[in-house]
Amino acid sequence: MPVQPRDAFSSPRFAQPATFMRLPYRTDLTGVDIALLGVPFDGGTSYRPGARLAPREIRSQSSLIRPYNYFQKIAPFDRLTVVDHGDVDASPISLDLAYESIERAISSTVSAGAIPVVAGGDHSISLPILRALARAHGPLALVQFDSHIDTWEQDFGSPYFHGSPFWHAVKEHLIDPARFIQVGIRGPMYGADDFAFQQEHGITVRDIGQVHDGGIAATIAEVRRVAGGPTYVTFDIDSVDPAFAPGTGTPEVGGLTSDEALRLVRGLAELDLVGCDLVEVSPPFDGPGQITSLLAANLLFEMVCAIAKRRQG
Amino acid sequence: MPVQPRDAFSSPRFAQPATFMRLPYRTDLTGVDIALLGVPFDGGTSYRPGARLAPREIRSQSSLIRPYNYFQKIAPFDRLTVVDHGDVDASPISLDLAYESIERAISSTVSAGAIPVVAGGDHSISLPILRALARAHGPLALVQFDSHIDTWEQDFGSPYFHGSPFWHAVKEHLIDPARFIQVGIRGPMYGADDFAFQQEHGITVRDIGQVHDGGIAATIAEVRRVAGGPTYVTFDIDSVDPAFAPGTGTPEVGGLTSDEALRLVRGLAELDLVGCDLVEVSPPFDGPGQITSLLAANLLFEMVCAIAKRRQG
Amino acid sequence: MPVQPRDAFSSPRFAQPATFMRLPYRTDLTGVDIALLGVPFDGGTSYRPGARLAPREIRSQSSLIRPYNYFQKIAPFDRLTVVDHGDVDASPISLDLAYESIERAISSTVSAGAIPVVAGGDHSISLPILRALARAHGPLALVQFDSHIDTWEQDFGSPYFHGSPFWHAVKEHLIDPARFIQVGIRGPMYGADDFAFQQEHGITVRDIGQVHDGGIAATIAEVRRVAGGPTYVTFDIDSVDPAFAPGTGTPEVGGLTSDEALRLVRGLAELDLVGCDLVEVSPPFDGPGQITSLLAANLLFEMVCAIAKRRQG
Amino acid sequence: MPVQPRDAFSSPRFAQPATFMRLPYRTDLTGVDIALLGVPFDGGTSYRPGARLAPREIRSQSSLIRPYNYFQKIAPFDRLTVVDHGDVDASPISLDLAYESIERAISSTVSAGAIPVVAGGDHSISLPILRALARAHGPLALVQFDSHIDTWEQDFGSPYFHGSPFWHAVKEHLIDPARFIQVGIRGPMYGADDFAFQQEHGITVRDIGQVHDGGIAATIAEVRRVAGGPTYVTFDIDSVDPAFAPGTGTPEVGGLTSDEALRLVRGLAELDLVGCDLVEVSPPFDGPGQITSLLAANLLFEMVCAIAKRRQG
Amino acid sequence: MPVQPRDAFSSPRFAQPATFMRLPYRTDLTGVDIALLGVPFDGGTSYRPGARLAPREIRSQSSLIRPYNYFQKIAPFDRLTVVDHGDVDASPISLDLAYESIERAISSTVSAGAIPVVAGGDHSISLPILRALARAHGPLALVQFDSHIDTWEQDFGSPYFHGSPFWHAVKEHLIDPARFIQVGIRGPMYGADDFAFQQEHGITVRDIGQVHDGGIAATIAEVRRVAGGPTYVTFDIDSVDPAFAPGTGTPEVGGLTSDEALRLVRGLAELDLVGCDLVEVSPPFDGPGQITSLLAANLLFEMVCAIAKRRQG
């Protein structure tokens, strides 16, 4: 049987250096199926910073994860080798240097045969990840859970920031817009033409009104309809309502509940996931219970289970 | 085109002295359609204080507001001149003096032709606002979102406090009880006769059970049925559940979600709103994410949009 | 008329030493129907501690409770004598000594003719309470609201901890497994055989998916179908979602809303309740609004009302 | 032997409804030497509110007080009967009504033969206390530890607020200005003539520079030189630096350390203290450790010991 | 008389949009002597971010500043025109673009004849400020209060970050190393050769041991001995101990007290100050009392007074 989390009945959950889901820390990816990876970079943030601190806090809160997924009916660590592969040592000062480090790290993960499941960092990190993955897999389907569209072109004259990754990903042909769906969109916007890019490129948008009115099952069906082939999932925690995820940089009221978020990710189990990220957790804006990082840890676990589920066949 | 919020792509949202929605601060109301106004008074509070600190925090959190309302499909600042008119300099020591200042400030806002949209302060501030508005418009319809009825007669022998504004507003004929609806009422109460006043005066009550069981659309229909003519909206943030709005003085569990709150306010777009307030936000009891003030900022934006929507015709 | 809470119109809610629901503190239980009792013990906690601090914080937050339950339509303190009976002076160092103190205190409460309604403390306290109650009433029905099953056998080789009370309660015949229902179960688990104990003993499980999909009314019906005869209710606050109850030791995302929790407890009104507890509130992990203790106070009030309701006949 | 605090080796410090220093709560003052009394009123606050919540939090943090004062070498509860006399039920809405309640409560304490040691509340509460005490004892000496002079005449046209108690106390001849000393004064002020009142009335001021440069022993000597006869001590927690006392309404940087504060109060042991207060603790602005309330509890204990010390002779 | 802060006896300190010291917000600098300016940039931070949020929080906490400096015996606003000049709209994404904006803004402030007193931002902002000032005044003397030397050459291959401003300032001849003194240095370092740069360039270092052992007066004398001619003062709040200034990005234990910090800045009054900054305040890491921003506001006020004092002659 592959590596397992420490046994909580003989090693307290709060003991030992914190790793993702209390799995072993491994720099060598030989034989590894899924590499849990932190990208502690928030240099692309336009409002509240702090996402650089998320990988460590998510590691800490993931101590509550147990090895069996009751709702997906799967014990992923029995089937797949999953490890904590550490963090990308991205420069906190230069987005350009950080992008290089991130792309290099993901490329090397993919080369080693492991699927990267990434804890950000702000949303700007998705672009270099997609660059690495698209090189390996070709243009990807993209499932984006988010309150913001993140398809703006620039900020303060800089092309890259946490609001532009998917503008560039489309322009760089890293993702196939016809297989790109955005779920949970809401909030005040800049203007009626904010969706011009989506319309031009044939990107599917399912706003929070449609999610709430149509229901989770219909949303999952829509996701499955649009996505297909090698698929990347990016989960911006601000798709969730601030009540359930206060610890984030650009919160938007009126979002998903934690239950809806969990069920949406479970619904990805049939897709061919080649990588996932969970971004925009900002621990300094969470409360003492750190419920945002706890939710993030659970969503990462659901991603791992969704991958394991498909492998199971 | 009227004044616009600062452009977030060239001035960071967290930069510059905080004003409501990053709009200009103006003491002169000439040509202004909507005056955003703070009333930092909490001398009417019977439990946790702190609402005096709300206008500043709501200003700060309103930095995330963008100029287009995706769900109401309107860009209010393109149609109406909306400014930050500053705060009423109400005495923190004397409720009587504070009431005078508030009434005077609202009267002068109305005289200048601007609709006041007010960030409190505790709920006691609604009475002097209603006094000023009723003088200009006659008895008003009142839509109150609240967990508490706020129609008690006194507290510790004092007539005015945050639990009595609407007893006095009815008694002073500032509002028309037949056009008065209370939405979201719940929580432990004092006795079975707490609603005697409502029954005597023909005030409509829609408690949280009715809201949840009947749904938001039916509640909006009921609000529109009851209200009519010049209408005032008072939104006590404690109508929302403490999970979504922990930063308040007398929280009541089992309340509205943020999504329900937003949709209820959007439902007011067809009414003839002559003034609005959002009260009882208490920042010291919020967490580091200040999600209560963020929700308050969004609700104030929805009020502005509802007014703009009707003006649009 | 029995003892009443202090009158909030002449004694501020935040004044005076905090007692449960602002009721008098009484060590003598003569003539008392319901004894509100704290058990500030968290020596059975396997993750975040702090539940020892809950009784004091719940007392403080219960200051907002008013004497009339609007939804259950009852004024419990008019019908029953309810007092704050203080805390069990349980050793914080030794679980064995603490168990002795708790069992002794509950036995003496029962002997005095009062129903104990207990604020924990971690979930390990339910076992000595059940020992005392089962001695008086025979094997009990048990309604458990929880995200965890708490039927593990041991932890680190110790038989008693907050994850094992109901394994022992079944083994010691304190509860009748056929009249035992667990509501709200969820979260990652240890394995597919986690429910073997439940299956072996015929314990009913209603997981959170069933609660959410079937609805609250159906869940209440199921609870009433299973329970019957002398019944104990144990409410682990972690059955509620961390958004509504962040202040707890082993939070699980995807749980009950506060409204669902309140309605579930209201649904117990027809049962023959011989005791109740509310456990696992951990104030240090709550935010400054202390919304978890506030919810706990309201749930304890609903329990008191459910008991009063049945007494009313 | 008089009443003692609960024994911490058999009743946990965090257990039972919190009373001052874990002493019994007594409404009857017969035979009582010192009445510990809360005055949860903050209606005189000009900046951050919250002092109304101090008596409860100070009670809670005073659980760490043990019965023997190592530095004063005295066990006060062996010599004097000290009890928690509860709080004054002051109106939170009306300063005038609150002043009446406070003066009445202190008068009745004095009539019963007990010395009041009071936990505020904001600094406005000292005036009605002084009114009651001066009626019994004649004009008092006053030792004020404070960063602010609190001898302004009015605020917003109201005579009474937390910055004016000693202007009125001098004008009403409640205190003898020649026996009045202010210790720890500092911070930005309004103008060079802020001390005109002090000069006119012959009030002694020892600013923080003098305290730090001259040393604590010299300051104590100066206090003893000025004060004499029946003496009142008022300790505004903002005399202490915000590092040691962040939880206060109008903090001033550059203040006393906790050690200096403790030693200054110990230095009062030879005075004829007829009453004491500790004011301006505001728990919502303290951190999770609530170190301000803890310091306040210790300062109140030092006051009790100083009184006991003199009684000891 | 020049512009004054709002009168706190008729406008509450917590009212109105927050500006520095409640002074008017002015974009036009005609006739202005001192421009209080925010630079909300933290893109040069290598550890905890958040300094971008400091200008707003310092504005808010500066509401407690009163117009007369009791210890410097001066009313600066009576002598000089001091205004809130707003913030530099620096890009949060690109340090290079931010540096351009900052340098341009300071140059234009200097051109208008105003002395910039700046609230950062992280320490990287001092370099573009020095560039602008050195262009106007020639090589400057520099007084740096700091726990870190900030003369490293690069970070992750990038030349500019918050640890390198003074390496570049020396290399670019913006400051005269012979007139450069570093005060308060301490903490674990990288190696014995960390001070090679200081020795090579003849920079004076006064570490915290020397400050504490030699005393504040001797340190001020040393500062005055080294500095001379046009002088810039940079105050990194982490020179202060975390007890007094917890809200900072790279805290170092064992630092200055608030009283020492205030006295050190007061000691600058005889220097020819051409600009000042106060950097590295990070509000998310402060407690609810925000004592770090309060201290920062007071230090900025002391700087303003030191400038006014010299002008006074």
Add this chain to the structure above:
Amino acid sequence: MPVQPRDAFSSPRFAQPATFMRLPYRTDLTGVDIALLGVPFDGGTSYRPGARLAPREIRSQSSLIRPYNYFQKIAPFDRLTVVDHGDVDASPISLDLAYESIERAISSTVSAGAIPVVAGGDHSISLPILRALARAHGPLALVQFDSHIDTWEQDFGSPYFHGSPFWHAVKEHLIDPARFIQVGIRGPMYGADDFAFQQEHGITVRDIGQVHDGGIAATIAEVRRVAGGPTYVTFDIDSVDPAFAPGTGTPEVGGLTSDEALRLVRGLAELDLVGCDLVEVSPPFDGPGQITSLLAANLLFEMVCAIAKRRQG
């Protein structure tokens, strides 16, 4: 050269799973000179819990430690091999089982030739550590920095808790009372006979008054006079004032400053240290800056340096 911390100029301090001082995590102690070890146990706590969470938080805050000690003039990692040896997997439920695990782990550390430098945990953990060390080294000298004497005999009838380790250590002859010194003692106590044990056994006490009045140098001299031979150092963080160390379980006001604490530990450099612990840090009671854990990390670093210094000769 032995193992070094990660290079902060190429791996961000906040990146990677947190280990003590960013040193490698090693379970194998071959060739290791100092084993940094966590003991996350707080089952001996009589007041606020939470020390079980300290090792992880101290690891996180120790990320700021740099490899050179400027004041001790030593680069310890150049001379000694220092690693993070992980945590002792102590049962959180049973103090007896925890004691066994701790003693076993320390014995095995000592057998491997490494000096244990331990981050607790509450003060009860010192006893099993001393048992293991005394077995290897014979009766030890003990230097205890603490506000409490911790020589009580029992609590609630249990012999072991965080107030009794040194009573047992003396009784079990693990330490030599003539070489045992307690530094920083203060706070309210139980009675005049609290020091009977000290007097009976010839234990030296230097209370906080003596430390402050005599000075740090004299205290260090006294420590060196008393201690000698194989010496254990136990540093209870509550010896430090709550302003500098709010995150602790039983805080006592009036304590050491951070600077005094650092200098006291530096003064141990000439002693023959065979083990050290730093206990009673409780992260949930610290503020968002986590300054208590930061101080703890620095004190642990000073301990490591003191050991390295003596080895250096």
